[in-house]
Amino acid sequence: MALLEIHRVSKQFGSKTIISSLDLNAEEGSIFGFLGPNGAGKTTTIRMIVGILRPTEGKISISGYDTVEDAIQAKMITGYIPDAPYLYPKLTGYEYLELVAHLYGLKNFKKRIFTLAERFDLAGSLEYFIDSYSFGMRQKLSIIGAVLPNPKLVVVDEPLIGLDPPAARTVKDLFIELKKDGVLVFMSTHFLEIAELLCDRVGIIDRGELASVGRLDELMKNKNTRLEEIFLRLLAERREEGSDERRRWEALADAAGRSKTC
């Protein structure tokens, strides 16, 4: 059974439809890449998965728990790393993680907090107020907060933004470890190289609709084709025949195709 099931989900803000009839499943012990151009609806979908927004229609369930009807149970097994790490500025790093631990009802969490913080080179800064942290440090704290309660599903919106190379490496390793431990990592990213490197399956969303979904090896039948070219060509095909936009996407896909041979 899929850990995450998105069934015919639509989302409207006022009269504007952002997501339209989205169907998607993802298995535990895997990394799912959720790709799409700017404004495609990736972040809105992610916010519905973690229970921040409610679907206008359809249903999302995590391990069988409906994210609206059984919101508390669904959230208990979900960790979320947002695209911008807005945290409480007047708490120290440790106080923030302690808050997360309390919210999830964790006991004896102190050792785990320091183990994770050491891994992200943040242990020495935990006593400082968050408003003195750099963007990257906040992002690290947000990642630690997401994995601290040992969730079954980790939902990540642009995981590597603001991270320095060592931290980016740590995040990649962490995701692979989580996958081995049976956790589903649902990740949205603009970095197609990262998706290519980490993901088992990818879904491409465009203008609120799922344009393509499948295993990465199935999508990349031709070993010489890069995910970037597939992504750009798919988006070009979805544009109106003969339109400027289509021509622009096709030109970009051609350029991506040429660059792989260099």
Next chain:
Amino acid sequence: MLSSLLKAELKNWFSFIRHSNFEDKLRGLLFVGLIALFFISAEYLSFRIFTAFSSVGGITLEFIAMALTMRSLSLFFLIIMALLFFGTMIAAIDALYFDSDIDFLASKPISKNTVLLKKFIQIYLTSAWIVFIVVPPVMLGYSRAYGLGYSHLPLSILALFLFTIPAVSFASSLVIFIVRFMTVDRARESVIGVGVVISFAIVYLYRLLSPTNLFAPQRLLTDATEYIQELTLPLSEELPSSMMTKALLSASAMKLDRYFISLGQLLIYSSIAFTVFLLAGYFLFETDRPVSGNASSRGLIERMVRFDSFAKYISRLFPQRMSGLVYKEIVENLRDPMQLSHLILMAAIVALHLANLSELPFEIHSSSKVLVAFLNLGLVGFLIAAVSVRFVFPAPSLEGTSFWRIASSPVDSKNYVILKFFVAAAPLTIFSLLIIAASNSFIGVGMDLSLAWCIASISMTTAISAMGIGIGFSMPSFHKQNVFEISSSPGGIVFLIMSLLYAGGTILILVLPTYDAAFGNTSYLSLKGITALLIVILSSLAITSASLKTARMEFERFTEKIYGL
């Protein structure tokens, strides 16, 4: 260049209004309606007060009536001036050092003077607009009470404009000056100290800059005691609040020669103050001042009083899943220097009020005692409304962009709303009970009255706190830079007006049994008194329940407001 920057700001505003949805427009209309209601109520109240003053002692004692009017107007403008100064300091720190457009302006080929002028206009509009909402109804009430007509209003508004410039200019200059010597965060903290000395410093400064003294500097050498004694008088000639009063009185009497003398004095003050701002800005203002210093440093006050230990102790009283949230709510409020400074100022005002009560001549007639104590209950109601608009109403908005943490965590919305309410209502209830108990003990009213008013005070605090949470969730302001701006947002003003109306209503319900207790020498716990108390309790319960229900409903839509399009 300046006009392009201002045009962009205006376009942004108009675009915001044009593209707001129907619900937001409806809220906007409600806001305008409440402002109108406030305007009419304030005008009526002022009219009643001035009418009462004008009839003091009959025609033969007209000069007493005039003195009362002068005194009350001068005090009114003095309070406005001090609050404007304090509010401007907070607004100036944010506008000059934290505003999102600072980096944009600094990276563009714009002269420093243009940036300063743009920022001055922004600071002025942010902090002084409330003066133009509060003062005109008092002017109208005054005009009506004395039958002066309304043709003087443009002249009075012009004087009001000049009256507000010095406070805004000096406060902004002081901020620029302070930030030269410390980080911006530390400057925010020092607003606490500034708030305490402000009432002394402002008077002293104006005295030194008085045009009279510029022409007769030997006056500065007069006896220090006499000097300080004169400065402590709210009617001191040297204060712009007195000049504003004279300008208003002269304009309304159409004595234009006197009006222009007062206006000229205000103009001199404004020019000096604005020049000081420009000089301070030109020589001292830098956009790249360090915002926070040593990352580990806690504020000076927190190093003296460990809030975290106190917060931890309180949070342990709650179930584990909620204890983290209780801790967060407490320390976030106490670690915010602006919140803390406001709390200290409020405490100082309450202490002064209690000290005043303890100095009252207690040989006064028992009916007078009851009336004084009853007025004190009304004052507590208004005080709770004023404190709530700073501490309770902004609580939901302050979550703002960090709300994802709560929204994506396994937190029940009902528990969360109740927790927010509890964290607000508990200290306020203790605060109001302490004032009522202490003042009743000083005044020496009977046990029955004390008990009744303690119950009334708990009812008021509970309902006002719940209203703060309800309206805070319904009309949030996420993108404001600080608590001060959230409090003066449309939602904050709606809350303030509604809580004042509620407090006024409660007082009205209690008037009749209080009258009987004061003049009929009957116990307050009579049928009439108990019925009035029951009405107060039931109305408080109804308002609390409705407000918390509204908050819970709005909680569900809160994320849409933050993260929606």
